[in-house]
Amino acid sequence: MAKAKQPKSEITAVLRQHAEQEYAEELAALREIDDKVKPRNWSLSPWAVKTYLLGGQLPNGKEISPKYIGNGRLIEIAVATLATDRALLLYGLPGTAKSWVSEHLAAAISGDSTLLIQGTAGTDESALRYGWNYAQLLAAGPSREALVPSPMMRAMAAGKIARVEELTRIGSDVQDTLITILSEKTLPIPELSDEVQAEKGFNVIATANNRDKGVNELSSALMRRFNTVVLPVPDSLDEEVQIVERRVGQLGRALELPVEKPAIEEIRRIVTIFRELRGGITVDGKTKLKSPSGTLSTAEAISVVNSGLAMAGYYGDGVLRATDLAAGVVGSIVKDPVQDVIVWNEYLQTVVKERDGWKDLYRACWEF
Numbered sequence: 001m002a003k004a005k006q007p008k009s010e011i012t013a014v015l016r017q018h019a020e021q022e023y024a025e026e027l028a029a030l031r032e033i034d035d036k037v038k039p040r041n042w043s044l045s046p047w048a049v050k051t052y053l054l055g056g057q058l059p060n061g062k063e064i065s066p067k068y069i070g071n072g073r074l075i076e077i078a079v080a081t082l083a084t085d086r087a088l089l090l091y092g093l094p095g096t097a098k099s100w101v102s103e104h105l106a107a108a109i110s111g112d113s114t115l116l117i118q119g120t121a122g123t124d125e126s127a128l129r130y131g132w133n134y135a136q137l138l139a140a141g142p143s144r145e146a147l148v149p150s151p152m153m154r155a156m157a158a159g160k161i162a163r164v165e166e167l168t169r170i171g172s173d174v175q176d177t178l179i180t181i182l183s184e185k186t187l188p189i190p191e192l193s194d195e196v197q198a199e200k201g202f203n204v205i206a207t208a209n210n211r212d213k214g215v216n217e218l219s220s221a222l223m224r225r226f227n228t229v230v231l232p233v234p235d236s237l238d239e240e241v242q243i244v245e246r247r248v249g250q251l252g253r254a255l256e257l258p259v260e261k262p263a264i265e266e267i268r269r270i271v272t273i274f275r276e277l278r279g280g281i282t283v284d285g286k287t288k289l290k291s292p293s294g295t296l297s298t299a300e301a302i303s304v305v306n307s308g309l310a311m312a313g314y315y316g317d318g319v320l321r322a323t324d325l326a327a328g329v330v331g332s333i334v335k336d337p338v339q340d341v342i343v344w345n346e347y348l349q350t351v352v353k354e355r356d357g358w359k360d361l362y363r364a365c366w367e368f
Contacts, residue, residue, distance in 0.1 A: 293336045
């Protein structure tokens with residue numbers, strides 16, 4: 001069933017818009033000039049989907065903002081995969097934009113990124129297949145009216161993209177529910193001696209990371225149904241700074257924080273700390289470092305800067321300073337109260353304290 005269109009005032013008041021809402025103008029501009037071949041039930045052609053993800057200037061002068069900053073070939077592989085009968089698995093470290101890319105791919109291809117199944121340890125088969133309205137089930141027995149379709153079933157019936165987040169958090173027996181869906185493009189309903197066959201355009205984007213504790217490994221049978229694209233951490237410091245700056249700007253506008261735009265130097269310092277501790281070596285390659293237990297991803301750097309902006313806006317003078325960032329930095333790095341404290345204190349004394357122009361950050365973090 002199609003979603004009721006929200007009034008503009010309601011859309012702009014929500015905390016976080018869906019990709020197809022936030023970037024509706026860009027998607028409309030791409031549809032206007034998109035004369036390339038489109039797979040059945042795709043809103044945009046593969047060329048336009050790639051342009052939407054990577055950004056660029058259109059022939060009509062409209063500027064498309066980049067949603068993913070990195071290796072464009074990975075996006076091409078992902079889009080080409082979704083045009084075939086193979087599902088797509090976005091794999092990699094936490095915070096490498098897997099969910100972000102998944103959402104924007106679904107928005108560009110189907111015009112709807114909301115057909116989402118969030119994987120958790122408690123996700124059961126009904127989240128992937130269907131459930132029942134038990135009042136109707138008890139009153140009249142199994143019927144189509146009593147059936148509650150899952151996002152997967154709705155995506156199959158409409159020929160759209162279904163998203164499965166954190167696939168490895170789901171139990172192995174529930175994961176294997178996907179095998180029939182991905183192989184046969186059919187969802188059996190044995191209670192009704194019926195089935196739902198996938199319309200052309202249907203596919204699945206799943207995400208998984210390789211650093212979570214307690215994950216459930218994917219069976220080889222299930223892995224064969226996916227084409228895996230590994231999203232890496234940003235290649236360079238400048239690239240990661242650009243990603244953080246762009247996302248912080250977007251989130252700051254959405255949250256309406258009463259603060260000035262953060263200085264690029266502050267963002268660069270946070271990204272530098274995270275990259276050095278993550279990689280176990282300083283950016284100049286001269287000093288080896290111990291790494292803490294956390295992942296220190298790009299997403300966490302974005303969170304630290306946003307938290308600092310909130311501190312500066314509500315409890316400071318509206319200018320992002322080291323004192324606003326200290327709590328977020330320490331909280332991201334120190335996950336283990338014993339080992340991580342040792343790693344962090346050693347880094348503070350040997351790197352931060354000795355680095356030109358970083359004395360304010362050293363003092364703020366040390367005092368905190």
